[in-house]
Amino acid sequence: MTNDGVYRNPVLNADWSDPDAIRVGGDFYMTASSFHRVPGLPLLRSRDLVHWTLIGHALDRLAPEADFRTPQRGGGVWAPAIRHHAGRYWIVYPDPDRGLFVTSAEHPEDQWTRPHLLKGGKGLIDPCPLWADDGSAYLVHGWAKSRSGICNRLTVHRMSEDAAELLDEGTVAIDGDALPGYRTLEGPKFYQRDGWYWIFAPAGGVAEGWQSVFRSRDPFGPYEGRIVLEQGDTDVNGPHQGAWVTTEDGSDWFLHFQDRGPFGRVVHLQPMRWSEDGWPEIGDRGTPVATGNVPVPGGTATEPPEDFADGIGPQWSWQANPEPHWAAAGPRLRLACVDTGTADLRHLPNLLGRRLPGDPCRVTTALRLDGAEPGARAGLAVVGETYAWIGLERHENGIALVHRTADDGVEADAAHAIAVDDRPVTLGVDVDAEGRCRFFTGTPPRPVGPPFQATAGAWVGAALGLFAIGNGRDGTGEFDAVRISAHNGSADGR
Template sequence: MSHFLLRHSTADNGDGTYRNPVLRADWSDPDAIRVGDDYYLIASSFHRVPGLPVLHSRDLVNWTIIGHALDRLVPEADFRTPQRGGGVWAPALRHHAGRYWIVYPDPDRGLFVTSAEDPAGKWTTPHLLKGGKGLIDPCPLWASDGSAYLVHGWAKSRAGINNRLTVHRMSEDATELLDAGAVVIDGDELPGYRTLEGPKFYERDGWYWIFAPAGGVADGWQSAFRSRNPLGPYEERIVLEQGDTDINGPHQGAWVTTQGGDDWFLHFQDKGVFGRVVHLQPMRWDDDGWPVIGDKGRPVTVHPKPLQGETPAAPATSDDFATGIGPQWAWQANPKPGWAATGSGLTLTCVPHVDPDLRFLPNLLGQRLPDGGCRAETTMRLDAEPGATAGLAVVGDDYAWIGLARTENGTVVTCRTAQDGEPPHDNGSPFPLDAPAVTVGVEVDATGRCQFFAHLPGEATQPVGEAFQATEGRWVGAALGLFATGEGSASFDAVRVTAADTDA
C-alpha cells in the first residue's frame, strides 16, 4: 500500500512562495472579494447541504472554512431528496452598503439573493430576484454613479439557449430587476466562441468589465470584455488560456485587488474525479489597458505569495466530531432531525430506504475528495437490525464503500461497488466481524483509483476487494462519505484524512 504523510494540503511552500492549486479540492466556480485586510471566497455547492460555503484568507493562499450562507436549500420540499446536478450553481459575492451579498442561481428555478452583515454569521432567507429555467451565473455590480446592474448567463439544458450574457438594471437593494434585460455579449457572433458563461461584473477607471469564460469546463479559456457603458457595446480579448502548460481549462473566477494595489485572479481547473480545484494567478495591465493574467496569459505553477507572514493553512478534512460536525461535511439533501449526533465521535441513525443507492441517499454525509490522493480511515461499529448497512464510501456517478452489514447470522465486514445505473455488488468476500469494532478505510491515488482496506483490533491492515476507479458526479467531483441505512445506528470514531506524500 502507498505511503502517506499526515499534513495539510496547503499551497504555502513556507519560503514566501505558493504552489497551485491553492485550494486542492472541489471548490468549484469560485468568486472572491477583499474587505479591508480580509479575503472571502464562495463556491458553488450544487445539491449539497449546507450550501454556499464561505472561506476566509488573509493572503489569498491559505484558506479556512468559516461557514455556509445556506443552512438548507429552498424550496424545502424539493430538496428532501438529492437533486444531483441541480441546486446551487456558480454564485457571486460582493460587499456593498456595509453588507455581504451573494447572488446565486438555481438552474431549475431562477436567481436568488441572500445577504449578511457578517460573512461567518447568519445569512438572510434567499429572495427570488428573477424566476425562470436556465438562468445561471449571476453577478451584481453596484456602480460608482449609484446605479446597479446584474449580469447572468444561460444554460441550454434548461433554457434552450446559451453562449450569451444578459444585463439588467437592478434596484440598489437587490430586491428587483428594473427592466427586461438585454443581451450585451452574444458568443455566437464571436469567432470560435462556445459556451460563454460565468460572468463577473466590475468597474475600473471609467471602464465596465465583464470577465467571462468560454469553451467549456475542461478545455476552455478566460476572456475579458470592456465597455464605457454597462450595457455595451463590449470589446473582447482572451486573457488566460492553457497554452503549453498542463493546466487545462484555466478559467471562471474572481479578480481581486490587494490593499497594496496588486491585482490577482482566482480561477478553477477541472480535475475530473477531484472536481474543480482553485488556482491563483498574478495579474497586471498592458499598455492598452487590458489585463494580462499569469505569465503572459498562461497559468503559473509556483509564484511569490501576494502577502507574507501568514501561517500555512487549508480547509479541514479530518474530524473528531468533538464539537459537532465540521464545516467540511455536507448532506446530499436537506437533513432531518436525528440523523446525526456528535460528542464522542459521530453516531449516524440508520435511515430506512427501499433502494439504498448511495448516489440518491439523502443521509449520506460527505466531503470533497482531496486532489492528488489521500488515505481516509475510521473505526466504526454497527448496532442494528438485519438488513442494516453502514460505512465509508467514495461516491460519484459510480460508487464503492467499505463497512458493516447486519445479516440474520451476525455482522460482516463488506466492500461493495456500483457502476452508474447498476445495482451494487460485493467486491471481495464479506467476512464476519469477530470484534466490537473494525477500522475501515480507503487509499486514493492521484488518478482517483481507490483501494479499500480494513483491520480488526491487534491485526494487520489488509486490502479488501479489487481496486475501484472513482468517477466524478453531476458537475462535482467524487465525495468521501459516511452513511447508515436500515434500522439501528452506526458509530464512527474520528475520521482521519491524510494527504498523499507525493515526494516519497
C-alpha cells in the same frame, strides 16, 4: 502549498467549483458552487489568497423543502457571486431550475437572510451584481441551454440599489454566437475600472475552456473583448471562471478553477497586471503559472476538526436537506440506520460527504454497527457517478465486513464478506493521484478487494461519504474521527 514565501498551484486542491472572491479590509472571502449539497454556499476566508479557512455556509437548507428532501444531483446552487456593499456582504446565486436569488449578511459568519427571488425562470445561471461608482446598480447573468434552450450569451439588467428587484427586461450585452470560435460563454463577473465596465467571462466548456475579458464604456455595451488566459503548453486544462481581486498594496490577482475529473474543480491563483493598452494580462503571458510569490506574507489556515466531539464540522454536507434524527455527534458520530427507500448511495439523502482531496491521501475511521436488524449496513464510501464502499452489514448470523462497488446504482460484491465480532472495525481507503482507490481494513492495513477508479458526479467531484441504512426502527453506525493524511503509495498496493 507554500515554501519560503512561494505558493504552488492549485492553492485549493479539492472541489471548490466556480470560485468567486472579494477583499474587505485585510481579509479575502470566497464562495463557490455547492449544487445539491446541504448546507450550501460555502464561505472561506484568507489573509494571503493562498491559505483558506472554511468558516461556514450562507445557506442552512435548500428550498423548496419538498424538492430537496431527495438529492437533486446536477441541480441546486450553481455558480454564485459575492460582493460587499453598503456595509453588508451579498451573494447572488442561481438555481437553474428556479431562478436567481440573493442573500446578505453584515458579516460572513453571521446568519444570512432568507434567499429572495430576484428573477424567476429556468436556465438563468451565473449572476453577478455591480454597484457602480455613480450609485446605479446592475446585474449580469448567463443561460443554461439544458433548461432554457439558450446559451452562449450574457444578459445585463438594471437592478435596484438594495438588490430587491431588477428594473428592466434585460439586454443581451454580449452574444457569443457573434464571436468566432466562441461556445458556452457563461460565468460572468462584473467590475468597473478607469471609466470602463468590465465583464470577465469564461467560454469553451468546463474541461477545455478559456478566460475572456470584455470592456465597454456603457454597462449594456457594445463590448470589445479578448482572451486573457488559456492552457497553452501547460498541463492546466480549461483554466477559467473565477475572480479578480486586489490586495491592499494594489497588486492584482485572478482565482480560477481547473477541472480534475474525480477531484472536481480545483482552484488556482494567477498574478494579474495591466498592459499599456489597458487590458488585463493574467498568468505568464496568458498561460497559467505553477508557482509564484505569496501575495501577502504571513497567512495561515485552520483545518476543521477530524473528530465529532463538538458536532459535525463545516467540511461535511448532506446530499439533501437533513432530518434531525439522522445524526448525533460527540464524542463519536452516530448515524441512524435510516430507511429512505433507496440503497443507491448516489441518491441517498442521508449520505454525509466531504470533498475528495486532490492530493494522494489515506482516509481512516473506525466503525461499529450497533443494535441493527438484519439488512442494516453502514460504511465509508467514495461516491461519484459510480461508487464503492467498505463497511459493516448485519446478517442473520452476525455482522460481516463487506466491500461493494456499483455502476448505475447496481451493487456487486468486490470481496467476500468477512465475519467480525461486535466491536469497532478500522476501515480506510487509499486514494492515488489519478483517483484510484484501494479500500482496506485493520491495523496494519489489509487491502480488501481490487482497486476502484473514482469518478466525478453531476457537475461535482467524487465525495468521501459516511452512511447508515436500515429499516428505520433501530440501529446506528458509530464512526470515530475521520482522519485524512498524506499517502504516497499507489492504490494497487505496490
